[in-house]
Amino acid sequence: MISQFFVLSLRGDNIVFRDYRGDVPKGSAEIFFRKVKFWQGEEGEEAPPVFKMDGVNYLHVKVGGLLFVATTRVNLSPALVLELLQRIARVTKDYLGILNEDSLRKNFVLVYELLDEMIDFGYPQTTSTEALKSFVFNEPVVIDAARLPSLGPAALFIQGSKRVPGTSVTKSVVANEPGGRKREEVFVDIIEKISVTFNAAGYILTSEIDGTIQMKSYLSGNPEIRVALNEDLSIGRNEYGGGFGGGVGMVILDDCNFHESVRLDDFETDHYLTLVPPDGEFPVMNYRMTQEFKPPFKVFPVIEEAGPFKAEIVLKVRADFPATVTANTVVLRVPLPKTTSRVSFEMEPGAVGQSTDFKEANKTIEWSCRKIVGGSEHTLRAKLTLTQERNANIKKEAGPISMSFTIPMFNASRLAVRYLQVVKKSKSYNPYRWVRYVTHSNSYVIRT
């Protein structure tokens, strides 16, 4: 059982604080924050999510720019506590629409109501968004999403929080719509994070897709839903990067797991997932795939010396996906030799929505493109001035290049939702059903 639960802002302010057992000294939040902020390790390390000090164990997760923390004195399952913290964050988000410092501060009494029911004397009770509804009496103060600084979808994918929706559905499960009645709708997002490493010769060293089918339901009366996936789907391929086996062109997942509401009766044969979706946001299915796929971007870097104190880097990016699809917020980062003192950039003629930056502090260039249309090619030339004459291989000093991007309405695995059926008797019932795809870079690295 946990002793305390608290939420801290990244500045260390207590936003919510609940003591369940009274066996941990009062200053724990401050002690925790100081330890995390000044984590003693080697250069650039961050505090692990689980650590202990003076007989108190501290477990935390970072969500939405906030620290969700639990303390305990006993030998608990760390996975359980971390899952619970993540769940508390998700349930809170379900109720507030948006989870950030501002929304939490405006609604802390509601959050206390939730916490009262989710944990009793340190033991987790119910964490189902739906079951909690009958215990929540505060109206959420919903923060206007439009008032948030426009971050673009990629900004929501802050490091460390991998499980986030494709686009932000920022509706509270309890707040009423301005029109007075709730809109019947259900969202299904297929979110894929792809990891690809290219070697210096441009070949793929490793590639993996980690996907989630995420659902967010605002349907009244809890109807049963049927989600039909690809017919050419097969599961169970254990050897990383091994042969293709039988089905060429099939979608082969290495492994997957499911939310507990999912019934798999027809999964083996017909690839249906049947479920009664609980309220709020939850992952229907997580999957993992190492089957080969075509990487959405190919990068051709050229790094060469251009005189005793000069070097030149040419980056060419090719978008290998259909022209109907557009990637957002594409950023390439190239670490440069430590002796680089100045960089001048040459963009391609007619470049729109591109920007470049030389980060002096960590000697890195960043090239951002707001949009890249499928099939297009873009080039950037960077001229470096070095403070020392180089003799060793400059390629060893620059790189590896890393790339981040978001591609809406595209998924690399070809896993698809064929249809989404609401099983309900009434013929007139026809809720809005949204199926959306989005692909994010998780780790897209081009070695030099």
Next chain:
Amino acid sequence: MNADNRKGELAELKGQLRQLAGSRAPGVEDLKRELYKKVISYLTVGIDVSSLFSEMVMCSATSDLVLKKMCYLYVGNYARGYPELALLTINFLQKDCQDDDPMIRGLALRSLCSLRVKNLVEYLVGPLQRGLKDSNGYVRSVAAIGVLKLYHIAPSSCTDNDFPVTLKALLLHDSDPQVVANCLCSLLEILSIEGNVSEAALREKESLLHRNVILSLLNRFKEFSEWAQCLVLEVVSKYVPEDAQETHDMMDVLDDRLQHANSAVVLATIKVFLHLTMSMADVHQKVYERIKAPLLTLVSSGSAEQSYAVLSHLHLLVMRAPMLFASDYKHFYCRYSDPSYVKKLKLEMLTAVANESNTYEIVTELSEYAANVDVAIARESIRAVGKIALQQYDVNAIVDRLLQFLEMEKDYVTAETLVLVKDLLRKYPQWSHDCIAVVGNVSSKSVTEPKAKAALVWMLGEYAYDMSDAPYVLEGFVQSWAEEDFAEVRLELLTAVAKCFFKRPPETVQILGAALSFGFADANQDVHDRALLYYRLLQHSVEVAERVINPPKQAVSVFAGDQSSEIKDRIFDEFNSLAVVYRQPSYMFLDKDQRSPFAFSEDTGSSIIGPQSPGREDLPSDIDARDNDLLLSAHEKEDSRAVSNGSHGYSSSKFHTLQEFTDSAFAPRSPSPTQPIRNARATPLPPAAVSSTAASPLLAVDDLLGLGPSASAEPFPPLKLNPKPVLDPASFKRKWGQLTVALTLEYTFPAQAMVGLTGPQPLVRHMQTNSVQCMASGNAPLKFFFFAQLADAPANTGFFLVELVVTTSSGLASAKIKADDSSLAPAFADSLQSALSKFGSL
């Protein structure tokens, strides 16, 4: 907000609350809500708002639920500090406990139980009793936890009112799964604490593991929430099924839990599978294969924090079965987006799974990280390459890789690499030629880190023949003696200069003189003493000095520092707990009184002879408990916290084992020195009888001193023992409890053997080579629990259990042997004695 301002604001709040208290004006509830919110927000940030207590209570006469809840929250926070004021709230809470709305009943009951005020307990019992019988599941589940809260405030009024009995009944029969789950956690916690003072409570706790309870929980398993499932699984993992069929049935029921999206459920299920199959080697192996894919999916599907928890467990499994994950090494490649704590774990995984078939790929990947911008990870990667090199036989390619690192000319890379090259050379001196050529090119100015500097200096001294400019490089170091801040480097420098002197005297003699005189003047005691020692040795004779300072070296085969297998097993027993993340058994990091309520017999033994019961050692039945104590506390001595927090308990348990030792050491034994094997008494005496008959210890020692180990004839055909028997501590203890002593055996270690027996480990390792495994061991006095199994015996049979106590002063060892088949005990005693006699003679 400064203090004065705050005071003003609080006074204002107080006034406003007071005004609203009596008011029935419309809209007053909304005003109250705003004020309450302000109070709660102060409370959250840690401002003391206790001065508003009476006003808050006065305002709480309301039917508004939001207000009510805020009031409950406030009261719960301050009641403990202000018991008189808390009394004010009892009235309305009790009233609410009888409200028509079950939610209000539940809320009120929960708040009532959360007051944590001792003198209000009398108001609690009634509502709790009614709550447990409430028609509504929510109220009952609140009440079930309420019982636990009551127990923490006033244990006796909890047990006196038979609450645990009621909980047990609800556990088995309630229709609401959350009620069942809450009863289970309350009962576990209450009975573990009660178990410290009451045997009945201990038995009651063990009875939760009864087949009926386990089956009733498993039968409705899917009804439980995922958190309750974790709780139930934790309990089930302690259950020992009746037969293999039951094991299979249980695994069938739970198999789909491995596909759960919640990592806590998956890990709890894996724990059950691993523990159930502990004694079924082939199934156990299959479990490993089955859990691989789900674990890897969890690593990549959850948040970074969840990956961390899962990876920690994967690491534990990989250490036990590196082969199994050898082909999955690519899963442990670092991702650009991984936080450093995940990357570090992945590097350890790569180190652990490296074998002949994948080393090339892994080392290539690690070399990429060495050039990484993330310095911490670059360092770790280089260390990982070094570790792989040290654990492989074919290190040719790796050495090349390491030498390439030196050419990268990054200070931290060079530093880490030098340390590694030094370690490699100590293990594989044959590589000196290649390494030295490259190390010689390293500019000593670019090496700044003390460890790296010491490594470089060591190599200069060790390979002074091969490095032509060694004396001159050392000279440079000696000249900057005063600037060298680290004694570690200065010590190494003295030794290196001396070694260089033996190899190349004419070039080094002056440097040596300079180094020694710097050493004499050194502020550090060790440096000073070493310089003086070298000086005197050299004065005495250069040859002698060389023999002392630079003797021929043997390659190091294994570097010490790995955890003992016993510690690893203990961590494995605590699968799915913080112990795995910290890589320490829980007794090393928990306060003694904070052991998990889910721990079963492992800790019950020790708590029985905790500080509360100093008078119990006379009871013969407690001997088993003492054995449990040793099984638990074998390494407790290393746990300084245990000593400081519970010194009373600790010394009393030490007394126990001492007492027990004298009991068995003074036991009568055969006086005949001519028939050594006969001193193994074939009469199965209960332990109590052994301790009651005492003979002169001196006589016994004399007897045995006359016997050389070689005198032991072997009248029994030697037993064939299983070289790798498997027995988990719980089964060991059960067997130990069930079986009677079949034989006792005395043996005296010769003096030269005792020299090697400064701690339990040497004998543990020695016995392992004789197919006798150690279950637990303790140091003062030296005490061991061993077990062995007949070769070809079916699972769980043919075991021999041994308790061995050694007096370090006399070398006298006495063993109690228990056996599944006691007719084989004499033959086993023979093998045991012959194994013991070989100790120290190797």
